[in-house]
Structure formats: structure tokens, C-alpha cells
Amino acid sequence: MAYATTEDGYRIYVRPTDPRALGLIANKGRIIRGSLELWRLALGLHEWQTVIDIGVNYGEMLVGADIPEGVELIGFEPNTSLHKVLRKTLETRGITIDLRAQAVADKPGAARFAVDRTWSGTSSLYDERHDGSARWQLRDVEVTTLDEVLGGSGRSFCVKVDVEGFEREVVDGAARSLADTAHWALMLEIEHMDRGYLAELARTRDVFVKEKDSVALRRVPGGRVAVEELLDNPALHRQDCVVLSPGLSAAQPWEP
Template sequence: MAYATTEDGHRIYVRPTDPRAIGLIANRGRIIRGSLELWRVALGLHGWATVIDIGVNYGEMLVGVDIPEGVELIGFEPNTALHKVLHKTLEARGISIDLRSQAVADKAGTARFAVDRTWSGTSSLYDERHDGSARWQFREVEVTTLDEVLGVSGRAFCVKVDVEGFEREVVDGAAKALANTSHWALMLEIEHMDRGYLAELARTYDVFVKEKETTSLRRVPGERIAVEELLDDSTLHRQDCVVLSPSLS
């Protein structure tokens, strides 16, 4: 079975026919270093009761960090073709996870999911980007929401969201949990996020990006032009942001 070996010597098992797997092998178990660094920062902000990885893929964002003992760990990966190698990876790392094949969005139900045969990391819920080419394999998946998963327990949670353009839906589906929990953090991919929505998010919540060379966070402003100016700064990690509860910001 093919695998990537991380800088810490951990194995990430992969499907060798997936070009993303080849990238993981070549880059010692990571695709974007800054994303893993920001995830470490988010995990270190509080003593979380629940940690959720939405879009687990091969599990590199779990293998590359220290998951505290006793944490409820939930992973969502609708591309079930990855589950076998993912379980092997996490078992080897000693990580116990509740791995679910659902997608996460703004309402529960079922939806069409597009598996990218050319790069597993860009698989997502179906939208206008997905043509009828051989690149895509379509299947129906169950869909849940973070509100449904977290309930109203008030337990502190930290979530990594990598859903290829459906970040707004995930956030909308977490409105009750965000309002009823004192300590929470959401890490969202923003590389392809509409800047207008990012500004809107920053007007509603406390949103930050990380400096590349430090663990310092820079607040994202609530105006589109200001957001665009901020993200022109090459000293910042511009792939992801972290959204924090007022108690943490």
C-alpha cells in the first residue's frame, strides 16, 4: 500500500492512482504548510471538547497535529473510496475517529456529490462547475448540518472546513451552535471564497488570517475593498481564515 511519510515519521496511506496522493508523497504528507500551521493555532486556542474535520481526504490535517486525549473527534468524508486508507492511517497514528460519509451544508437531506477522479481534494457537492466529463463521478450522499451534529450542548468545538466553495452553506448550517456556544473556532478555506462574502462574514463574526512566519493573527476587515487590500499582503497565509467566538478573539 502506498503512503507518504511526514516530517515526524508518520505514515499517510493513499491511493496511488490519485494525483493528490502523489503530491502528498512528494511533499512529506502535506500540500500547503500554512494550512496545517493555522489548524495547529486553532486547536491550541482552547481545551476543546469536540474537534471536527469536514473534508478529511487522506487525514493529513489530523495526522499532522496532536489531538488531545478525551476529545470527541468527528470526520466527514463523502468520498468513501478514501475510507479504507484513511482508517489505516489514523489507526497507525493512534487516532480514534467517528468517520462519517455525509456531506455538511446548510440543511439536512440528500444531495448530489461529485468525486473528482483527477484530484480527490476538489471533490464537493454538485454545482455548475461540474460538467459531464469523465473527470467527475456522481453519487447521492446524505447531508447534515453542524447544528444537527453539535446540538445545543454548549460543548466547546473546533472545526476545519474544506468543502471547495460550500463554506457559506456550512456556516449557515451552524448558526444555532455558534449562537449557543461560548467557545468555538471555524477554520475555513478562503482561497476561492468570494471577497464580498468574506467581508460579510467579518462583519458578523471575528475573522482572522495568520502571518506566514509567526503564529500571530491579523483581523479581517468588514469591507470588501479592505479585504482585497489585506489579502494582497504576501506576508500572510491567504489560503484559509479562522473565525472565532467573541470569548477567544
């Protein structure tokens, strides 16, 4: 099997016909450094009971972080063609995971999933953006929600969400868990997120982005114009944000 080697010497096994795999090989097992740094920061904010990776892909965000010992670890990757190499990667790293082929959204059921043949990382639930070309391989997948997964347990949870523009659906499907759990963190990719939704999220939740050269968090203001201005700042990591429960948010030193 082909593999990328991380800076720490871990192997990430890949499918060599996938251009994203070649990117991982060339960049020592990562695509965007700031995303991994923010994920590590989120994992360190609390002694989590459950950690969930939605959109595992090749597992680089799990291999590159220290997953707390004894934590319940769940991964979602509907692109089952990656599962063989992913399982080998995690077994080699000593990571035990409950790997599921479901997609995660706002309601349970079934849906079409579009696998991107040209870059596995942009695979997602099917919508009007998918043009019907040979780029996309369509599959039927089961869909679940974070509320279903967490089951009202009250266990603290930290979740990484990389779903190529379906972040709102994932958050909506976690409404009960966000309301009923004391400590939680959601890391959301914002590159494909509608800025209006990000502003709406920031008005109702505690949303932060990370400074590029430090572990300091900068709070995202409500209001679309303010969000646009903040994300124009090149000193910030603008690929992802982290949404924190009120108790965790109050404990963070942040810049308004």
C-alpha cells in the same frame, strides 16, 4: 499500500492513482504548510471538547496535529473510496475517529456529490461548476448540518472546513451552535470563497488570517475592498482563515 511519510515519521496511506496522493508523498505528507500551521494554532486556542474535520481526505490535517486526548473527534468524508486508507492511517497514528460519509451544508437531506477523479481534494457537492465531463464521478450522499451534529450540547468545538466553495452553507448550518456556545473556532478555506462573502463574514464575526512567518493573527476587516487589499499581502497565509467566538477573539493579540 502506498503512503507518504511526514516529517515526524508518521505514515499517511494513499491511493497511488490519485495525483493528490503523489503530491502528499512528494511533500512529506502535506500540501500547504500554512494550512497545517493555522490548524495547529486553532487547536491550541482552547481545551476543546469536540473537534470536527469536514473534508478529511487522506487525514493529513489530523495526522499532522496533536489531537487533544479524550476529545470527541468527528470526521466527514463523502468520498468513501478514501475510507479504507484513511482508517488505516488514523489507526496507525493512534487516532480514534467517528468517520462519517455525509456531506455538511446548511440543511439536512440528500444531495449529489462530485468526486474529482483528477485530484481528490477538489471533490465537493454538485453545482453548476461541474461540467458533466468524465472528470467527475457523481454520487448520492446524505447531508447534515453542524447544528444537527452538535445537537445544542453547548460543548466547545473546533472545526476545520474544506468544502471547495460551500463554506457559506456550512456556516449557515451552524447558526444555532455559534449563537449558543461560548467557545468555538471555525477554520475555513478561503481560496474558493467569494470575497464578498468573506467581507460579509468579517462584518458580523471575528475573522483572522495568520502571518506566514509567525503565529500572529491579523484581523480581517469588513468591506470587500479592504479584504482584497489584505489578501494581496504576500506576508499572510491567504489559503485559510479562522473565525473565533467573541470570548476567544478578545483574548487574541491581533493586528488591525
